[in-house]
Amino acid sequence: MLRRLYDWTMSLAARKSAEAWLAVIAFIESSVFLVPADVLYLPMALARPDRAYRYAIVATVASVLGGIAGWMLGYYAYEALAKPILEVYGKLDTFEQLRGSTSADAILLLLITSGLAHLPPIKVVTILSGAAGINIWLFIVSAVVARGARFLFLAWLLRRYGEPIREFIEKRLGLIAGAVALVLILLYALFHYLHL
Numbered sequence: 001m002l003r004r005l006y007d008w009t010m011s012l013a014a015r016k017s018a019e020a021w022l023a024v025i026a027f028i029e030s031s032v033f034l035v036p037a038d039v040l041y042l043p044m045a046l047a048r049p050d051r052a053y054r055y056a057i058v059a060t061v062a063s064v065l066g067g068i069a070g071w072m073l074g075y076y077a078y079e080a081l082a083k084p085i086l087e088v089y090g091k092l093d094t095f096e097q098l099r100g101s102t103s104a105d106a107i108l109l110l111l112i113t114s115g116l117a118h119l120p121p122i123k124v125v126t127i128l129s130g131a132a133g134i135n136i137w138l139f140i141v142s143a144v145v146a147r148g149a150r151f152l153f154l155a156w157l158l159r160r161y162g163e164p165i166r167e168f169i170e171k172r173l174g175l176i177a178g179a180v181a182l183v184l185i186l187l188y189a190l191f192h193y194l195h196l
Contacts, residue, residue, distance in 0.1 A: 018044050022055060023062040030066030030122050030147075031073060037063060041151065045158045052159050056151035063147040064140065067126040071139055074130025082127045091124050098128055107132055111139065112146045 015021065022044060026037035037059050045052040073082040086092040098107075111125050111134075129139050 019055065019058060023058050026059040026062035027066035027069070030063045030126055030143075031070030038154070041154065042158070045155060046162070049159050049162065052155040053152070056148075056155040059151045060144070060148045063122075063151075064143045067122065067143040067147070068136070068140065070123055070126025071130035071134070071136060074127035075133065076130070078127070078131045082131065086124065086127065089121075089123070091121065095124055095128060098124070099131055104132065104134055107134055108138065108142050111142045 018040070022037060022040050025040050029037050041055055041059050045055050048055075073085070083092065086095050107125070107129055111129060126143075
């Protein structure tokens with residue numbers, strides 16, 4: 001199922017309506033969809049490098065709006081809607097564990113790391129933010145920073161290095177983003193430890 005979903009998402013990049021599809025995929029990825037918007041964004045930006053930043057902005061705005069939808073799912077409809085969605089993706093146990101043991105500061109850190117590196121998946125953190133009652137404005141600012149940084153950095157890489165960077169990104173983006181996320185977590189832990 002996952003492979004068919006990935007192939008379908010990739011086929012959207014060749015369509016004239018690709019930009020609209022990018023917005024749709026980025027929106028639903030942040031709250032309920034399994035495939036990240038990157039799989040559509042990368043081929044689009046490589047095909048039209050002159051539009052890489054435009055696509056990055058479209059993906060960022062749609063992703064943040066999708067994140068707000070995920071926040072609302074968690075805040076207003078956790079039991080009725082969010083819980084079944086998390087269960088379908090096998091993320092309910094992880095979510096419940098995070099929900100019961102994570103502070104508001106840690107949830108904001110998770111929002112940034114998931115926005116940058118999908119660690120944990122963004123949909124889990126957006127719903128968690130709503131369920132935990134994270135301030136919506138703080139949530140929006142964090143989502144804009146994290147998702148914007150990710151898509152704009154990819155745009156810069158693709159504009160600067162073109163096709164050779166695509167293979168590098170596809171093979172190592174998770175590792176690179178994971179390293180950035182680890183640095184952020186270590187900085188947070190250090191800051192938190194020094195200010196106790």
